[in-house]
Amino acid sequence: MTTAQEDLLPATRRALLHRIAVAQAEGRTPSLVAAVVRDGRVVWHGSRTSVDGHGPDENVQYRIGSITKTFTAVLVLRLRDEGLLALGDRLEKHLPGTAAGESTIVELLAHTSGLAAETPGSWWERTPGSLRPELSDVLGEQPFLHPSGRRFHYSNPGYTLLGALVEKLRGASWEDVLRREVLEPLGLKRTSTRPQAPHAGGWAVHPWADVMLPEPFEDLGRMAPAGQLWSTTGDLAKFAAFLIKGDDRVLSAESLREMRTPAAPAEAVDVASGYAYCLGLEIRHQEGRSLIGHTGSLPGFLACLTASVEDDLAAIVLTNCTSGPLLFTVAADLVRIVAEAEPRIPEPWRPMTETDAVPLELAGQWYWGTHAFALRLTADGLLSLEPLSGKGRRSRFRANGDGSWTGLEGYYAGELLRAVRRPDGTVDHLDLGSFVFTRQPYDEGAAVPGGVDPDGWRGTGRV
Structure with missing residues (x-):
């Protein structure tokens, strides 16, 4: 050196x-x-x-x-x-x-x-x-x-x-x-x-x-x-x-x-x-x-x-x-x-080199209850989950080869992330160590533990 x-x-x-x-x-x-x-x-x-x-x-x-x-x-x-x-x-x-x-x-x-x-x-x-x-x-x-x-x-x-x-x-x-x-x-x-x-x-x-x-x-x-x-x-x-x-x-x-x-x-x-x-x-x-x-x-x-x-x-x-x-x-x-x-010059962004079996259907916005998260696929082959507010639990996940992913840091380190599918093969929700993430806040079409009130969302006049 x-x-x-x-x-x-x-x-x-x-x-x-x-x-x-x-x-x-x-x-x-x-x-x-x-x-x-x-x-x-x-x-x-x-x-x-x-x-x-x-x-x-x-x-x-x-x-x-x-x-x-x-x-x-x-x-x-x-x-x-x-x-x-x-x-x-x-x-x-x-x-x-x-x-x-x-x-x-x-x-x-x-x-x-x-x-x-x-x-x-x-x-x-x-x-x-x-x-x-x-x-x-x-x-x-x-x-x-x-x-x-x-x-x-x-x-x-x-x-x-x-x-x-x-x-x-x-x-x-x-x-x-x-x-x-x-x-x-x-x-x-x-x-x-x-x-x-x-x-x-x-x-x-x-x-x-x-x-x-x-x-x-x-x-x-x-x-x-x-x-x-x-x-x-x-x-x-x-x-x-x-x-x-x-x-x-x-x-x-x-x-x-x-x-x-x-x-x-x-x-x-x-x-x-x-x-x-x-x-x-x-x-x-x-x-x-x-x-x-x-x-x-x-x-x-x-x-x-x-x-x-x-x-x-x-x-x-x-x-x-x-x-x-x-x-x-x-x-x-x-x-x-x-x-x-002399701040570090970041590496240039590059697209993923492997596109086969990339779970694009998992990418995008998800909700844990009413808390909004973004799930991204990164060029290093990992999943990245982070709150849209910038505050809260976040982690990267490594693929296990069987459709599940393991958390690498923070609260979710070692925890298992998996997509739970409906009989027709579409994704119902994400299960992260028993936490359910849905495409909409408390999605009435997904298997949310405890169920979703049948009367749905309401304003103060209906309370």
Whole structure:
């Protein structure tokens, strides 16, 4: 993936550079590097530094902390897609003998297992992983703080368990499985569990003086699946493109849509801030835009990858300080700058290529009671149902090959849509999960549950 600076207008490039320059200066960080991805490739790269005399490029490694969790989640979803596990399975079924066996795999992915946020004992991010050689050292004697499935509570030990699950079912180390199943297929040659030159050094910046202290590099051992990885803006740009569109060699677009769907009950503060957790991914709603990705931190480093699927835009921001600029805000601003200054040009409209067996008789206006809906056939072979008022339940539907259609999102996700026909073969009504849609409001000629008053519609004089 190469940088193509000419793909953005000069004014846009300057706005992006200004944003990261302000972040680096006001955040008082030794260096900051960023990239913007559009249509699957880097369209802008920038960096600022005040330490080593030159700006880091897209090949310089930084620690990415909890962005590692997204990689681990991809490995787990691959196991599910291969039929080796179900997300509703309890951990004990596949990884017996832990103190957290009652947790389901989906609860671990979504941080709803009730496990503690951190390990017992010494601060795991600044001490050797050799201090925690066993899962029991990661979980401690009382691993649960909350009832399972009841609330979102971020848990680093939970992702250690998922890494151990991957190792058990694959018969190889988490690191080897990650390299073979994700890094190599996606071409992430500069992503590794240990630093490889050139890489940035991690620094702590004094809060009240412009001086710095080097942070130690520790191998996290058992905790690696929660935060071990080092990577670059170049590699994370490729990973961001994968998270938006999928790659059948690694994970399908459909499974990635599932990963991007909120899976954890949100706290009140999270609802107010527009934050939710999915399966190894965070989602934030900001200024009318949904942004998916993950943030990361370890002593000496901060990282953020965020993407707008609708805009096909992503931003990566990496820096080497323990605390400093708010990287999600910076990354979200980079996405916004490009999306607003240079809106995505939509693909040209094209007619459907297949016309045989297209159910044109289903297209058009339908009523659920008195609520008007439009059912459209789209060039991608889907049905689209949406309220004419613009407000209300909507969904796209995928054909099942037997005359029925399955909802793909929203209230109707997974629900079955089918046309109910009269003896002569004409369509009487649509049945959507038992909801009846008719061609006219409460059509007296259709099979409406509860029947239709024989006196019909009336004004106030007949009430």
